[in-house]
Amino acid sequence: MARLPDDVPARPPLPVKMVIAGGFGVGKTTTVASISEIAPLTTEASITSVAAGVDDLTHTPQKTTTTVALDFGCVTLDPTLKLYLFGTPGQERFGFMWDDLVEGALGGLVIVDTRRLDDCYAAVDYFEHRDIPFAVAVNAFDGQVEHDLGDVRWALDVRDNVPLTVFDARERGSVRDALLVVLEHALARAGG
Amino acid sequence: MTAGEAPSGSAADDAYPEPCPGSYPQPHPEPHTEPVRPASAVRPFLLTAGRVAGGESLVPPIPVETQVVATSGGIAALDTFAFEHRDIVAVCQEPLSLAEIAAKLRMHLNVIRVLADDLRVDGRLTLHLPQGNPARDASVLRRVIDGLRAVPDSRGARRDY
Ligand SMILES: Nc1nc2c(ncn2[C@@H]2O[C@H](COP(=O)(O)OP(=O)(O)OP(=O)(O)O)[C@@H](O)[C@H]2O)c(=O)[nH]1
Ligand SMILES: [Mg+2]
Numbered sequence: 001m002a003r004l005p006d007d008v009p010a011r012p013p014l015p016v017k018m019v020i021a022g023g024f025g026v027g028k029t030t031t032v033a034s035i036s037e038i039a040p041l042t043t044e045a046s047i048t049s050v051a052a053g054v055d056d057l058t059h060t061p062q063k064t065t066t067t068v069a070l071d072f073g074c075v076t077l078d079p080t081l082k083l084y085l086f087g088t089p090g091q092e093r094f095g096f097m098w099d100d101l102v103e104g105a106l107g108g109l110v111i112v113d114t115r116r117l118d119d120c121y122a123a124v125d126y127f128e129h130r131d132i133p134f135a136v137a138v139n140a141f142d143g144q145v146e147h148d149l150g151d152v153r154w155a156l157d158v159r160d161n162v163p164l165t166v167f168d169a170r171e172r173g174s175v176r177d178a179l180l181v182v183l184e185h186a187l188a189r190a191g192g
Numbered sequence: 193m194t195a196g197e198a199p200s201g202s203a204a205d206d207a208y209p210e211p212c213p214g215s216y217p218q219p220h221p222e223p224h225t226e227p228v229r230p231a232s233a234v235r236p237f238l239l240t241a242g243r244v245a246g247g248e249s250l251v252p253p254i255p256v257e258t259q260v261v262a263t264s265g266g267i268a269a270l271d272t273f274a275f276e277h278r279d280i281v282a283v284c285q286e287p288l289s290l291a292e293i294a295a296k297l298r299m300h301l302n303v304i305r306v307l308a309d310d311l312r313v314d315g316r317l318t319l320h321l322p323q324g325n326p327a328r329d330a331s332v333l334r335r336v337i338d339g340l341r342a343v344p345d346s347r348g349a350r351r352d353y
Binding site for chain 2: 011012013014015016017035041042043070072074075077078081082083084086100101103104105106107132133171172173174176177179180183184186187190191192
């Protein structure tokens with residue numbers, strides 16, 4: 001049996017991550033579960049949220065630290081490269097600050113349910129503000145998309161270069177392709 | 193496993209033999225095989241003596257994808273640790289991200305951050321922090337794209353083009 005010399009720990013893969021965001025019940029957990037090689041795990045994490053309004057007297061944003069459940073999955077792309085996926089709840093009342101999670105992320109996928117488009121504004125604003133490459137993915141619940149994509153783009157008011165796609169959160173190939181849309185967009189921006 | 197399955201008998205598998213039951217004192221009657229146990233009854237921040245990673249801390253938090261690996265010294269000393277420390281070292285016999293550790297042990301991510309860093313200082317764990325910004329690295333992005341395209345859909349079809 002081959003033994004590594006003592007004190008030489010197993011060499012870890014290069015970790016990369018993507019963030020799956022969106023409003024309540026849009027299919028974030030389903031998306032992570034469809035592609036993850038492990039059953040999706042839930043991690044408690046703290047986020048620092050800044051309330052959308054400001055305190056009238058001091059004009060300082062109201063900061064609160066909230067514990068949230070983070071969906072978490074991974075895909076071993078090869079023995080030296082591992083993709084982590086983090087599903088993050090979006091709370092519309094807060095301009096959320098996922099800085100800690102999003103730092104170094106390859107990109108974000110914002111999932112929308114066309115019946116409740118405004119639930120995803122916080123995530124769209126966040127990725128735009130942080131200048132993180134992202135795509136908007138309409139989860140076609142039961143194959144139905146109630147609006148055409150042009151209307152969705154207009155309603156979300158995302159820049160023309162932000163990719164917009166339709167996917168099925170329950171289908172691994174569909175989730176894979178949605179993630180690829182984000183990555184191709186990120187690659188184009190990185191000058192690849 | 194959906195993609196990139198490591199060849200069986202990889203170095204990571206062979207690196208650390210199973211602890212020999214006879215060689216360690218066994219302070220706990222139950223065998224330590226259950227990967228997930230109920231969340232700790234102890235309030236999380238008591239474990240860290242009130243220290244909190246992230247949140248309002250000025251120190252940038254350790255990234256969630258940081259890879260954590262037990263050192264051989266850490267594994268050798270496994271049974272000398274208190275519960276949480278032991279569990280962390282035990283699950284890190286193969287590289288795991290901080291997020292995975294938190295999820296597997298059902299502990300708060302920020303608690304894991306603090307405890308893992310303590311164990312690193314004590315030489316029990318090695319932490320591999322991500323280097324650079326992979327989001328701006330076209331060669332990393334290309335590798336991820338190629339790797340993901342090879343992931344089959346549920347009917348086994350790859351995205352090759
Ligand atoms: N029919 C159908 N149901 C879906 C689809 N995607 C998700 N669902 C269901 O919609 C519900 C919500 O999906 P989740 O994946 O839990 O959504 P989420 O965004 O994680 O929800 P929260 O974490 O509660 O915000 C679940 O019951 C899913 O089974 C879809 O594409 N089609
Ligand atoms: Mg969920």
